[in-house]
Amino acid sequence: MTVGEWLEWAKADALKRELPDLMxxxxxxxxxxxxxxxxxxxxxxxxxxxxxxxxxxxxQRPGAK
Amino acid sequence: MTIADAAPxxxxxxxKSEKLTEECLxxxxxxxxxxxxxxxxxxxxxxxxxxxxxxxxxxxxxxxPLHGIPxxxxxxxxxKGIRTTAGSLVRxxxxxTEDADVTSRLRDAGxxxxxxxxxxxxxxxxxxxxSGFGKAHHPVDQSRSPGGSSGGSxxxxxxxxxxxxxxxxxxxxxxxxxxxxxxxxxxxxWGEISASGVVPLxxxxxxxxxxxxxxxDAWIQYNAMLPAGRQTTGVPAAASLKGLRxxxxxxxxxxxLDADVERVVMSTIDTLRRSGAIVxxxxxxxxxxxxxxxxxxxxxxxxxxxxxxxxxxxxxxxPNVRLRLEMARYVLAEDYVRALRGKAVIAHExxxxxxxxxALVLPSLAIPAPPIGAVTMPVKGGPEAxxxxxxxxxxxxxxxxxxxxxxxxxxxxxGLPIGFQLAGHHGQTPALVQAxxxxxxxxxxxx
Numbered sequence: 001m002t003v004g005e006w007l008e009w010a011k012a013d014a015l016k017r018e019l020p021d022l023m024x025x026x027x028x029x030x031x032x033x034x035x036x037x038x039x040x041x042x043x044x045x046x047x048x049x050x051x052x053x054x055x056x057x058x059x060q061r062p063g064a065k
Numbered sequence: 066m067t068i069a070d071a072a073p074x075x076x077x078x079x080x081k082s083e084k085l086t087e088e089c090l091x092x093x094x095x096x097x098x099x100x101x102x103x104x105x106x107x108x109x110x111x112x113x114x115x116x117x118x119x120x121x122x123x124x125x126x127x128x129x130p131l132h133g134i135p136x137x138x139x140x141x142x143x144x145k146g147i148r149t150t151a152g153s154l155v156r157x158x159x160x161x162t163e164d165a166d167v168t169s170r171l172r173d174a175g176x177x178x179x180x181x182x183x184x185x186x187x188x189x190x191x192x193x194x195x196s197g198f199g200k201a202h203h204p205v206d207q208s209r210s211p212g213g214s215s216g217g218s219x220x221x222x223x224x225x226x227x228x229x230x231x232x233x234x235x236x237x238x239x240x241x242x243x244x245x246x247x248x249x250x251x252x253x254x255w256g257e258i259s260a261s262g263v264v265p266l267x268x269x270x271x272x273x274x275x276x277x278x279x280x281x282d283a284w285i286q287y288n289a290m291l292p293a294g295r296q297t298t299g300v301p302a303a304a305s306l307k308g309l310r311x312x313x314x315x316x317x318x319x320x321x322l323d324a325d326v327e328r329v330v331m332s333t334i335d336t337l338r339r340s341g342a343i344v345x346x347x348x349x350x351x352x353x354x355x356x357x358x359x360x361x362x363x364x365x366x367x368x369x370x371x372x373x374x375x376x377x378x379x380x381x382x383x384p385n386v387r388l389r390l391e392m393a394r395y396v397l398a399e400d401y402v403r404a405l406r407g408k409a410v411i412a413h414e415x416x417x418x419x420x421x422x423x424a425l426v427l428p429s430l431a432i433p434a435p436p437i438g439a440v441t442m443p444v445k446g447g448p449e450a451x452x453x454x455x456x457x458x459x460x461x462x463x464x465x466x467x468x469x470x471x472x473x474x475x476x477x478x479x480g481l482p483i484g485f486q487l488a489g490h491h492g493q494t495p496a497l498v499q500a501x502x503x504x505x506x507x508x509x510x511x512x
Contacts, residue, residue: 001397010395017391021384025392029364035357036403041410 003033068228068282069300072130075122082122082133082177085228086115089135089179092226100211101201102220104140104150106180111135114177121175129298130285132175137227139215140181141188141264142273144168151264152184152214154197154381155374165262167231167273167290174289179227182217186386188233188266189367190214191241191455194437195383202437204246205481209434212245212455214238218276219246229286230276235266236359237430237459239274240471244429244484247473249501250276251283252459253494255466258290267366269408270359270463280472280501287494301495303502304423307341312422317352318458321444323432329475329483330428336511337426337504347418347425349461351410356453358411359460361404364393408464415465419490424500428458429471429484458486468494470501474508 001009007030014022066085074080090108097103118133138144141151143161145168150156164172172178183201185193193201193216201216203209204223211220215232219242222230232239234252243250251274258273265271275286281300288296313319313334322330338344371390379387419425431454432442441448462469467488474485487504489497 006395006397013395014391019388019391021388022391025388026395029360029392029395032357032360033397033400035354036361036400036407039351039354039357039403039407041351041354041407042403 003030003037006030006033066225066228067278068130068134068285069279071134071228072285075133076127078123082115082118083112085133086111086135086177086179089225089227092224093179096224096226099202099207100204100220100224101183101199102217102224102226103137103180104152104183104198104217105147107144107147107178111177111179118175118177128175129289131171131229131289134176134229135179135227136171136176136229136231137180137182137218137221138168138178138231139184139218139233141184141233142168142231143262144178144181147181149181149264150198151188152186152196152198155378157197161262163262166259168262170290171231171286176229176289182215182221182230184217185214186383187264187367187371188214188235188238189386189389191237191452192435192437193217193242195385197381197383200437203434206434208436209481210245210437212242212434215276216242219243219248219250222246222248222276222278228278229282232274232276233263234272234274234463235270235363236456236463239272239276240429240459240469240484240486241455243276243471244473245434245482247482248276248278249280249283249470249472250274251287251470251498252462252468253287254468254491257468257494265366265370267363269366270363272463280470280498280505283470284498301499301502303506304496304499306337306503306507309342309500309503310422311337311342311344312347312418312425313344314349314352314418314425314427315346316348318349318427318461321431321446321449321454321457322428323442323444325433325477326428326431326483327445330485333474333485333508334426336507340507345422347422349411349414349418351407351414352461354407355411355461355464356456358404358407359456359464361396361400362408365396365401365404368393368396411461412465415461415467415488416491419467424497425488427486429486430455430459431457433477433481433483462488467491468497470497472501472505472508475512
């Protein structure tokens with residue numbers, strides 16, 4: 001789903017739920033999602049930095065063993 | 066009065082906890098109607114605890130520098146027998162059956178709890194305007210925000226309503242109000258202080274920590290919040306500024322600053338350089354992605370926590386927070402996972418930026434206290450959303466988990482406080498505090 005498709009769907013759903021005030025926040029979220037998806041670190045997903053909820057791996061300083 | 070001033074006098078019997086607690090309660094009585102810093106005041110319990118502390122101290126059972134000290138708790142931290150509202154009518158009748166871990170540790174250290182402080186509802190905001198118990202007001206200018214989400218806690222310290230306080234920080238919620246109100250706020254490293262018994266916003270970004278009138282007060286509280294085996298005695302010595310290696314993360318984190326904030330922060334960095342610190346520029350290459358990463362994580366986590374009550378009691382949320390939570394429900398799983406990866410990237414880059422330096426130094430936030438109701442504020446580069454500006458300089462260290470501290474470094478031309486932030490290495494909060502003690506001293510000397 002592209003961000004544009006997502007935004008259309010989200011706005012329609014919000015209107016169906018009688019939340020018209022969500023239109024502007026959803027548009028703002030869409031901009032942030034575009035930014036997130038276009039980040040260059042997504043290009044290297046095959047060799048991605050490990051997703052690490054506990055900071056364990058990311059605590060390693062460069063060069064640390 | 067600071068904890069550092071009061072503690073030795075309490076220990077020697079020159080000052081009674083009951084008197085100190087009465088003074089704090091008097092401040093609350095006088096100022097809370099205007100500032101709305103407290104949601105619940107536990108006066109009777111506090112006075113009893115203070116009298117017990119006086120008896121124990123007189124009987125030779127002194128427990129340490131928090132014994133008999135009046136302390137407040139952000140009202141998402143459980144205090145047994147007292148309601149924990151999280152600043153929301155959703156939890157208006159929720160009474161804690163146990164102390165939070167952090168409460169229990171402070172209680173063991175002899176702290177006297179004077180009450181529960183106001184906050185941005187469920188800690189989901191930076192201004193303490195959206196609270197089910199009314200907005201809080203800045204102690205210097207009541208038309209302005211005290212920052213948030215731990216806004217009530219910062220007011221309490223700035224006005225002497227309590228000498229210590231516990232806050233939480235998911236994107237800056239300890240450091241932002243500390244900077245805005247002219248006090249010290251310490252966000253320890255992620256996971257250092259237990260968050261058990263604390264209402265979450267995002268467990269992977271939430272940090273529990275102290276706010277105080279000075280770095281020493283923050284240290285005394287932080288130390289008491291640690292597990293018993295990790296606590297130390299005494300206050301660490303200030304680091305020597307001569308040779309202290311400070312990294313300035315130039316670029317994004319300095320790009321959109323209020324003119325007064327930029328002037329005062331750059332002047333502080335100059336002061337440190339003249340005092341012998343070695344200041345170098347460092348880079349966080351993906352800093353511009355941090356806001357998007359943070360947003361998707363905090364929204365995803367908050368959506369999960371609030372899903373049930375958003376369905377059953379939507380009318381009990383404040384309108385703005387409800388809207389943000391409703392928006393949160395639209396975050397896609399694939400984008401949440403992208404944000405998790407981005408978080409790891411940022412953590413790695415902050416580590417690399419800290420390679421070869423003792424601490425990073427930067428503004429605590431880009432603007433001084435915003436007017437209540439302001440949507441945007443003018444900064445270098447044009448007007449920008451208040452929420453974005455307030456989180457900009459603090460959220461890197463929530464994503465990365467590094468310890469960070471905000472200390473006051475000056476004022477705007479209009480007299481509003483400005484905060485200076487230091488971030489330290491993982492697992493080295495004591496070293497960060499030592500650096501902050503040195504910087505605090507240099508700022509005082511220069512002022």
